[in-house]
Amino acid sequence: MTAIEVQGLHKTYGGRKVVDGVSFDVGEGEIFGILGPNGAGKTTTVECVEGLRTPDEGRVRVCGYDPTTQRSELTGVLGVQLQESELQARLTVREALDLYASFYERPADRHALAERLGLLPHLRTRFGKLSGGQKQRVFIALALLGDPRVVVLDELTTGLDPRARREAWELVESIRDSGVTVLLVTHFMEEAQRLCDRIAVLDRGRIAALDTPEGLIGRSAAAKEISFAAGTPLDPADLRALPGAASVATKDRRTIVSGTEETVAAFVSLLARRGVTAGQLRVADATLDDAYLDLTGSELR
């Protein structure tokens, strides 16, 4: 069953194509990531899913409902955490939960939700006094108050410290484990790699790639990275000639060879042939970061 369906989405602002033909399906129970640099059209895409914007062209369905024409059905199945949103600073956490619960016919159990999100000790705290991580947990709680089937989390961890970020990731996983489909917008590679079942890489309003994190990395020409101390007596020409080698570079007194599994095997036999020991040898899998750069040819802005 498809939770979210986006077909041929277009949105133009002031002559600039912000979203230019984006299509993807999100299956029920999936954590689907939308990854891309600022200005890639991520937020506009999810705003069309949330019903906050009307697409110029294209078809959007959430659990079969059209966000622009079936608002009341949509808000019954979709929970939303917005990027850069606030609550009234003098509203306490308990009051916010009570208020938003009153909006739904059958709200989720507030106490259980607050407990699950670690908000019980902060129920009497005013929103303005909460830390960034606590605020985001309140917004996750609000997104889940209507007992939705799908939640959209837009830049959930932007501005959080590493520890709060990790806590937020655990929460996202627990949301999925409770059977809710998650659409996650992020510009953090590590986050997408850790959480998402599939990722759509957005670049300048288009989908540059759509795959599992492993698939995206494997697709890249530089899936493996071999590095060793720069003093090792090996001819750079030999390194460049290794099968599948994508690049050879020296950085921080280490020589770095990017390539594939085949490159690694050939490198090991090259060492054996020359009778050379490579100091501080490391072989690492490329990260989604590398794959992203390779796929879109652009830096994260």
Place this chain on the structure above:
Amino acid sequence: MSTTSPAAAVLRTEIRLFTREPGALFWVMASPTVLTVILGLIPSFREASEDLGGRRVIDLYVPVSVLFALIMAAVQSMPAVLSGYRERGILRRMSTTPVRPATLLAAQIALYAAATLVSAVLVITVGRLAFGVALPGNLVAYVLALLLTVAAGLALGATVCAVSRTQGIAYAVGSAVAFPAMFTAGVWVPVQAMPDTLQRIVGLSPFGAASQALDAAASGGWPGWTELGVLALWTAVLTGASVRWFRWE
């Protein structure tokens, strides 16, 4: 679980938040009464004046203080709060729930209307008890004029909010509008004490017309059709303008 209607819950929340804003509480609820008391303490303001048809300055200042409450509520407080809600994504947040963000706007308008009326009652009561200012002579006319005035004031505040992109701008525009509003309401010189020509010009502004309408009803008469017409026209025009220009984000 929850049995209250969303609109009631939103209104209750906004009332609660209003009581947590010491600034708004002071300016809307307390300062009009403080103004009345300060003016009432000036001995010469408690003496009947030939120029004012045998009335005292303090008699004129009770309706003016009521208008002052409205200006503080509708022009100074409400636009800043509402544009803050818009700027900080609170309206957007709400529009992703089954409740429309217009509910929040309605709650704000109801809250500031109610706050103004409570503050008005406070001013009138203190004026009566402390300085013997007569209660409105024609109560029906007074209530009618006051409700129309509150409608015009809130429409003006809504327009300030609609034309202000950010909360900072809303503060600035609100203050810029509040000063002429206070002048025309008679905060510095009561409208009745203004020169004839000025009085006629001021009478075309919402607060000038309101001042004359309230004064007429306070003295036991009926406001003229001109004043009521000016108020109704301003209410209609400003409501139209605010609806036309208001942006949800």
